[in-house]
Amino acid sequence: MLLETQSLTKRYGKISALSDCSFSAEPGEILGLLGPNGAGKTTLLRLLLGFLKPTSGSAKIGDLDCYHDSVAVHNDLTYLPGEARLSRELSGRQTLEFFTRLRAGASLERSLALADRLKLDLSRRVHKMSTGMRQKLALAATLAADVKLVILDEPTANLDPNARRDVLDLVRETRDAGRTVLFSSHVLSEVEEVCDRAILLREGRLVDTVRIADVKRQHRIQALLRGQLNLPSEKLAKQMKIETNDSGRVTILTDGDLAPLLGWLSDQAVTELQIEPVGLKTVYERYHPV
Numbered sequence: 001m002l003l004e005t006q007s008l009t010k011r012y013g014k015i016s017a018l019s020d021c022s023f024s025a026e027p028g029e030i031l032g033l034l035g036p037n038g039a040g041k042t043t044l045l046r047l048l049l050g051f052l053k054p055t056s057g058s059a060k061i062g063d064l065d066c067y068h069d070s071v072a073v074h075n076d077l078t079y080l081p082g083e084a085r086l087s088r089e090l091s092g093r094q095t096l097e098f099f100t101r102l103r104a105g106a107s108l109e110r111s112l113a114l115a116d117r118l119k120l121d122l123s124r125r126v127h128k129m130s131t132g133m134r135q136k137l138a139l140a141a142t143l144a145a146d147v148k149l150v151i152l153d154e155p156t157a158n159l160d161p162n163a164r165r166d167v168l169d170l171v172r173e174t175r176d177a178g179r180t181v182l183f184s185s186h187v188l189s190e191v192e193e194v195c196d197r198a199i200l201l202r203e204g205r206l207v208d209t210v211r212i213a214d215v216k217r218q219h220r221i222q223a224l225l226r227g228q229l230n231l232p233s234e235k236l237a238k239q240m241k242i243e244t245n246d247s248g249r250v251t252i253l254t255d256g257d258l259a260p261l262l263g264w265l266s267d268q269a270v271t272e273l274q275i276e277p278v279g280l281k282t283v284y285e286r287y288h289p290v
């Protein structure tokens with residue numbers, strides 16, 4: 001386990017920003033952090049970074065306590081804040097040089113290569129860069145660090161679709177290099193695309209942990225029947241939930257293999273059929289209805 005929290009709690013007077021939050025992340029895993037505004041994401045990240053003292057509970061990175069050993073913890077992690085503050089007068093290249101000097105063992109070559117991947121003009125001064133360019137610069141500085149844990153707070157906010165793609169590729173490569181990535185985002189589709197698991201926060205509580213491969217396996221099948229529905233075999237019935245209504249509309253939820261299910265349906269008097277992946281959006285909306 002690289003990262004582990006146990007009953008992590010942060011209260012501000014009567015406000016519980018985070019309550020009893022326990023989760024873990026493995027080396028080489030991308031863990032998504034999801035929740036609407038005010039759910040406690042920033043509080044959780046700030047606790048992991050040791051910027052806040054927990055009211056109770058603990059967070060550990062390796063053997064180090066995030067609050068009590070915060071100086072040592074910072075050698076093991078790199079962090080992209082939601083709004084990175086960069087010195088306005090420096091050029092892109094000078095900014096990367098500055099961040100390289102801050103961190104022992106950091107490599108300027110690596111941050112230059114990352115900036116190149118993100119198609120960034122490093123000769124431009126920060127104050128003449130667009131918001132998206134500054135975001136890319138901060139990402140190049142953050143991802144260049146050779147550390148165990150990478151914390152990214154909404155890394156793709158402000159980026160155009162092509163730049164988003166580049167960033168998601170870099171996040172995957174970071175994971176493939178054996179690092180752990182904590183990835184906070186409001187964009188469910190990209191969490192689904194890049195993360196291995198996601199934790200969902202609601203009003204400061206961790207309400208669900210989702211394995212993305214499981215979510216992708218789940219399908220909802222809607223069918224309209226002319227006659228009666230013939231019951232499936234016992235084996236097939238075990239891997240689905242069927243709901244029917246009086247007008248012959250059938251909704252089936254399954255996380256099993258689709259082939260036998262479609263075989264069974266093909267023997268029924270089906271007049272309409274629609275198959276869709278359940279997706280992270282459906283899981284998210286269970287806790288945060290629109």
Ligand SMILES: Nc1ncnc2c1ncn2[C@@H]1O[C@H](COP(=O)(O)OP(=O)(O)OP(=O)(O)O)[C@@H](O)[C@H]1O
Nearest residue numbers: 012015016017035036037038039040041042043044
């Ligand atoms: N310093 C503080 N004092 C009092 N309450 C706070 C403080 N910081 C955060 N909170 C409260 O804690 C709760 C969680 O806030 P937090 O910033 O962690 O949410 P978030 O999930 O990051 O939201 P967003 O998506 O808007 O960034 C909110 O109700 C917020 O008002």
